[in-house]
Amino acid sequence: MSTLLSLRHLTKRFGGLVAVDDVSFDVAGGSIVGLIGPNGAGKTTVFNLITGNYRADAGDVIFENRSIRKLPTHQIVSLGIARTFQTIRLFLKLSVIENVLAGCHCRMRSGSLAAMFRTPAQRREEREALQIALAELDFVGLTPHAEQLAENLSYGNQRLLEVARALATRPRFIILDEPAGGMNDQETDNLIRTIQSVRDRGITVLLIEHDMSLVMKACEHLVVLENGAKIAEGPPRQIKSDPKVIEAYLGPEEDA
Ligand SMILES: Nc1ncnc2c1ncn2[C@@H]1O[C@H](COP(=O)(O)OP(=O)(O)O)[C@@H](O)[C@H]1O
Ligand SMILES: [Mg+2]
Incomplete structure (x- = not known):
């Protein structure tokens, strides 16, 4: 699978706060990738940097081998990137x-x-x-x-x-910010099937999710943020047993 989206040393500051701190990762075309991490880790900010809602202070966003870091949002949409919002905007x-x-x-x-x-x-x-x-x-x-x-x-x-x-x-690429927020278990299962059908249409998916069971079931690859920085990345089973991730995200009492 070739790389569809590549984040390279992406950094975003809000005043003294480094919301996204030198984050790099690739999203392979045709995959479902999960971006996870505790509240305030910088996940939504990464999405806003991809879609041009925010401008990066440093680093680059490469989509299909071209930099989109300086493009306006409407142009990014017309290249084939679509999103949903953490807070519903209808x-x-x-x-x-x-x-x-x-x-x-x-x-x-x-x-x-x-x-x-x-x-x-x-x-x-x-x-x-x-x-x-x-x-x-x-x-x-x-x-x-x-x-x-x-x-x-x-x-x-x-x-x-x-x-x-x-x-x-x-779109060729869709990014979903906490798509299961407020859903019950049955709705979440239905959503997972819908996300998989989206991918089966050839649309690459990057999603932010809090619900660990959803990311474990739906994603092939996970990227973990904590305090703006990437602390781990890999297949769900490996991430689930990564001590750094357990400490940062799952909490020590979680069953890993
Ligand atoms: N527009 C903004 N202005 C100032 N601070 C912001 C802004 N957006 C996000 N932040 C801060 O950046 C950090 C990361 O936020 P966010 O990306 O929303 O985290 P997540 O989506 O992982 O919960 C938080 O500390 C948040 O308060
Ligand atoms: Mg968020």
Whole structure:
């Protein structure tokens, strides 16, 4: 498997705090990688550096062999990187299908002039967008809820809707920030299957997760952060028995 994303000596400071401290790791194309670590370890900040929401103070983000460190977020999306947020960010007063369409619109080519005059090209794009949105809703199992307002979905379904919206941007790489947050066990199992199906479509997955059983089941490779620095990386079984990780993350009372 070749490397899709490569973080090289990435560093981000907030005032005196080094939130991300010289972090390097690779994400192989076609894999499901988990980024784990205690609260405040710097996981979300790493995501914000990848997506251009934050600028790195040092280091580089290489996607498909090119540096994306200085690109604006919309350009990063158009290269094929999509994300979901730790705190759900949906248009709560819009319907479920409209929320997914918002993802499609990130990738549409027609400009606002075309939108004003509704050219044939624009109408074709709208039709294609609707097809993509319906397909992604179906993929995450939310078709029965298509016409509901997003605010009326359960918390777990709102998280799935965020995944559908991210997929509607047609990514090659998707990053999920605590996708199982607020889900019950059954919803989490369903989410793991959905994440595996995403990968089976050829989309590489990087996820942040607190739920250790989820990362153990879903990920092939784990990267562990503590206090902004990478303390371990490897296959889940190895990480689970790494004394440094147990001390930092699982806590000494955990069954490793
Ligand atoms: N925008 C910001 N301004 C100041 N400090 C921040 C900001 N974002 C994150 N931090 C700090 O950086 C550290 C890492 O945060 P974060 O990346 O959210 O951790 P994690 O996602 O692993 O819980 C924390 O100490 C947090 O308070
Ligand atoms: Mg976080």
